[in-house]
Amino acid sequence: MMRDLRPSPAMARFRLALIAHDQKKAAMVAWAERHRAALARCQLYATGTTGSRIKERCPDLDITLMKSGPLGGDQQIGALIAEERLDGLVFFVDPLSPHPHDVDVKALTRLALVYDIPMACNLSTADLVVAGFEAMRRRPS
Numbered sequence: 001m002m003r004d005l006r007p008s009p010a011m012a013r014f015r016l017a018l019i020a021h022d023q024k025k026a027a028m029v030a031w032a033e034r035h036r037a038a039l040a041r042c043q044l045y046a047t048g049t050t051g052s053r054i055k056e057r058c059p060d061l062d063i064t065l066m067k068s069g070p071l072g073g074d075q076q077i078g079a080l081i082a083e084e085r086l087d088g089l090v091f092f093v094d095p096l097s098p099h100p101h102d103v104d105v106k107a108l109t110r111l112a113l114v115y116d117i118p119m120a121c122n123l124s125t126a127d128l129v130v131a132g133f134e135a136m137r138r139r140p141s
């Protein structure tokens with residue numbers, strides 16, 4: 001079954017979570033800056049360090065900061081998905097470094113699959129997710 005990704009009238013903003021591993025944080029900040037206008041129309045969540053880094057560069061973005069990933073932030077984002085309070089996830093994964101909380105990352109990925117949440121793990125897919133949100137926002141209901 002296809003999810004209807006249009007925001008309901010009651011939920012006029014897409015709810016998007018942003019996460020980046022350490023080696024990908026600079027790319028995430030640059031990406032967020034590039035999509036600043038579209039992201040300003042979203043309700044944003046982020047793991048602690050990722051969100052703080054984005055806010056340094058884009059202080060106008062309203063981001064709800066969760067805990068840092070290794071301290072449970074990935075699981076908090078997963079809980080948002082399980083409660084159906086998230087419409088998309090951008091998670092810039094570093095495939096070349098080991099992470100002590102790999103099990104949390106796997107659990108988060110699994111929940112995004114279970115709940116059919118658009119999940120972008122690299123730049124080009126993240127661009128498509130934002131373009132998709134913007135196109136759906138403009139589509140007459």
Ligand SMILES: O=C(CO)COP(=O)(O)O
Binds near residue numbers: 020
């Ligand atoms: O570790 C992370 C994702 O697994 C990201 O967490 P931070 O944004 O707190 O660094």
